[in-house]
Amino acid sequence: MTAAAARGRGRPRREEAAGTRARILTAAREEFSERGYDKTSVRGIAKAAGVDSALVHHYFGTKEQMFEAxxxxxxxxxxxxxxxxxxxxxxxxxxxxxxxxxxxxxxxxxxxxxxxxxxxxxxxxxxxxxxxxxxxxxxxxxxxxxxxxxxxxxxxxxxxxxxxxxxxxxxxxxxxxxxxxxxxxxxxxxxxxxxxxxxxx
CATH class of the missing domain: 1.10.357.10 (Tetracycline Repressor, domain 2)
Structure with missing residues (x-):
């Protein structure tokens, strides 16, 4: 198994984690600001941040938890x-x-x-x-x-x-x-x- 596979699909290295989390958070703020809560999706946030949607769930959990963060x-x-x-x-x-x-x-x-x-x-x-x-x-x-x-x-x-x-x-x-x-x-x-x-x- 490769190191990337061991980390899981779309998971960044430890040293990249902080920057990835910040990028997701920035994308989420922009999506919620432009679209409102109902029209914003975890998939849309992931796309805007350039990551897999599983990574958004990994860092923030549900859409409600993402909104709170x-x-x-x-x-x-x-x-x-x-x-x-x-x-x-x-x-x-x-x-x-x-x-x-x-x-x-x-x-x-x-x-x-x-x-x-x-x-x-x-x-x-x-x-x-x-x-x-x-x-x-x-x-x-x-x-x-x-x-x-x-x-x-x-x-x-x-x-x-x-x-x-x-x-x-x-x-x-x-x-x-x-x-x-x-x-x-x-x-x-x-x-x-x-x-x-x-x-x-």
Whole structure:
């Protein structure tokens, strides 16, 4: 048996593995971004990455697991929002969180993959479950953990609902005048509402 056969069909050498995995991940992000969850297939990802589909399964498992790995880096800036609140006083938490959240959406480099993720999550339950799991475990629980008020988890979810709802209308559905409104004007309007959810009576 040759060394290549021993590794299995399409398997790269150990020293090539990291680069192959990264190439598959890049292809997956592009496929999910362009086609959405439903129209993306493991075979399509493999073709775009120039590998056998068995290799995609080897590294990432199911399509759902592939989607989770692909979006992890894309949603990382949003999931880092609790870090942006470090050192914030109780009275400016809402503005700090609102400004950070919209800053991520205003950046074209982070907005494009986020749009693809939100569209996939809206149209497919499997994609929604992945997105929900990441947001709840890595974002909302961390924000709630930093609050010293009753109903911390509910407050964090209401604040997130306010921000995500505004993002959907501004960046996904593009409802006017919100879609073209000045960002500072939006922050001035939304931040006090987010603050009320987080720390209000």
């Amino acid at each position: 692909a979006i992890e880096a894309a949603v990382a800036p949003v999931l880092d929002a609790p870090d942006a609140l470090a050192g914030a006083g109780p009275s400016d938490t809402g503005e700090r969180l609102t400004r950070y959240f919209f800053g991520v959406w205003e950046n074209p480099a982070t907005r494009t993959p986020l749009l693809a993720i939100v569209r996939s999550a809206v149209n497919n339950e499997a994609a929604a479950a992945v997105f929900r799991r990441m947001v709840v475990s890595q974002l909302l629980r961390r924000i709630a953990g930093g609050l010293d008020v009753p109903d911390r988890e509910l407050r964090a979810e209401l604040a997130a609902a306010q921000l995500v709802g505004c993002a959907m209308l501004r960046y996904v559905i593009k409802v006017e005048p919100l879609a073209s409104a000045d960002l500072e004007r939006i922050v001035a309007r939304v931040a006090p509402v987010v603050q009320g959810h987080l720390t209000g009576p």
